[in-house]
Amino acid sequence: MCGITAEIAGPAGGVPGTRVQVMLSEIRHRGDAEHFGGVAELPGAALGCNRLAIVDRATAAQPMSDTARNVWATFNGEIYNHAELRRELAGLGHRFQTASDTEVLVHGYREWGADLPLHLDGMFAFVVYDASRRSFLCARDRFGVKPLYWARDGDRLLFASEIKCFLPIQVTPREFPPGHLMVDGAGPHRYDERDDSPLPDGEDELVAGFRGLMDNAVRKRVQTDLPIGVIYSGGVDSAAVLGLAARHHPDVTAITVGFPGAPDLDFAERSCRDLGIRQITRHLEYGELIDSMKSIVQQVETFEVIDIMDSCVMAPAYEVARELGLKVVLVGDGSDESLAGYELFREHPDPVAMSRYRVMNLHRTDLQRVDRLSMMNTVEARVPFLDREVVDFAWKLPMEYKFRDGIEKWILRAAISGVIPDYLAWRPKIRMPQGTGLLFQLIDFARGQETGLDGELLREIGLDQPEAAYFLQAYLDAGYPLPPARYRRPGWDFAANGYFVFQE
Structure with a gap:
């Protein structure tokens, strides 16, 4: 469980981590004191996280990347089937450095792209960013157990866990709807579907x-x-x-x-x-x-x-x-x-x-x-x-x-x-x-x-x-x-x- 923030620029923009850090300071309560204020400044984006360490408490710092430091994730929530997904992804050739559910998002994005949320059983709000392509995926769980808000500010997109993150930067947010995802600023689009298999008789x-x-x-x-x-x-x-x-x-x-x-x-x-x-x-x-x-x-x-x-x-x-x-x-x-x-x-x-x-x-x-x-x-x-x-x-x-x-x-x-x-x-x-x-x-x-x-x-x-x-x-x-x-x-x-x- 964490508090997350992100700022993503247009195709050619650069993003210092200043605003992301300011937004994070409004939600210190969402993370352990020793995991406050993790910010990754990347080509075209800045991701931030205040982490409440529960899964793999020792090594799973956020924002987290793959070994090539191309794909990055900032994540709030718990993926309950992360062990099963880890085994599946390892069988497909992905190599893991931690035992965390966050790293499953990194490799899951590399394998499944925008279909990643369909594989997840849990509560989540996350932004995954591919620095090599300046491409991103943002998603929220099916029922909105975990919060997420977003805003457009010129050619920039901003994401955060709570409304109060946007107050010091004077940007008005809107709620990111549950069961939706966004790819490279298009959307949000609904990915959630109810299971229509019949119930047992009797x-x-x-x-x-x-x-x-x-x-x-x-x-x-x-x-x-x-x-x-x-x-x-x-x-x-x-x-x-x-x-x-x-x-x-x-x-x-x-x-x-x-x-x-x-x-x-x-x-x-x-x-x-x-x-x-x-x-x-x-x-x-x-x-x-x-x-x-x-x-x-x-x-x-x-x-x-x-x-x-x-x-x-x-x-x-x-x-x-x-x-x-x-x-x-x-x-x-x-x-x-x-x-x-x-x-x-x-x-x-x-x-x-x-x-x-x-x-x-x-x-x-x-x-x-x-x-x-x-x-x-x-x-x-x-x-x-x-x-x-x-x-x-x-x-x-x-x-x-x-x-x-x-x-x-x-x-x-x-x-x-x-x-x-x-x-x-x-x-x-x-x-x-x-x-x-x-x-x-x-x-x-x-x-x-x-x-x-x-x-x-x-x-x-x-x-x-x-x-x-x-x-x-x-x-x-x-x-x-x-x-x-x-x-x-x-x-x-x-x-x-x-x-x-x-x-x-």
Whole structure:
């Protein structure tokens, strides 16, 4: 996990590393102190990286090149099938110098070119640059687990992991859409396709198939010699992740936050005792959460009310992970969207379309929150429910397996029963404000604050909640550019099936 920046010139331009270094300085938190500020000045480009060393911690410095120092990569994320790809590429004659997943991108680009993202199983945002040809490939993972932003500045292209990287150089970025790639400035173009192979027939086969996919998704994400944390609420999503992680890794710690006496705390603490899993609980305080709100807006780079509320509550969990010295945590995000866990799916006339739309929007809601909160604490967050095979399965799964007899996420509960206690597997869903004991205090506070924002501006961008003005003011005060509409970002839109359609 890292923070990346890049500047790429036109065919004849030169690129000093000055701006790349300035951009990197805004995201020091995304890397270890000893790996801050790696910059490669190349013919026609400069690449930068703040590295959080997890895979091949000793030798895999970034930006990384091949032995000829022609092909270079700066990379944020984890490639879970890097060992398999390494064996395949070695069989094709490529010689590796490290055991890192970054080097797989270097040799994978040399072998497959723009088809490289199709070979990758993981979460990623990267720029690969061929200095000998002044050619580059940029790509982002299918669901946007890892962030990426870009901008045109004259004949230059700029890339970075967070919006705040662009503020000191006074360039307005746009979001690089998930599941897309760019070659030599053309695009972005979508490379992601959903798997259309048929699901097995029969309830038992479907439940067993989903159980196997979830087990494999968690197993891949705990393949490290480092200790693992799980952000654990006591709900079925994080309980499933925790129970499976404990099966595949010997050193797992559950991290729980909430107000004293909150319902989630009771379930989380009871279940950790029953499962024999170490747990750290951090009690929340209203005053501290209120004091943190403006800082959260600046860190998470959003003014969306629900995302900020969730961020205020969950930020202390990632602080605990940092205090424990953890570099890797697992989270349960993505389940409600792909498995129809929200009440809105019951009421919507087309719950399948709504589910797909919500999944493809996660990059700018839950995933943005998870990335920023974890990386502000120099912690890598991994998301098993957004494993490619898990999402492809859920994408095709009939709604009757997602919502049955008044029980949401039925197939997950059936699949995980026996891995975790039934009082967790079949626990009814309650919303985060009730589960953690937060209720509506933060919203009430924000609603009561005065701002100088023009009412017409609020209406133009679709903000009809009185508390939203407070967060928008904090967002603008942090220097962030105003998006043109509440549910759009410059440069992309959605087709009816939930896929991204790029708009230049």
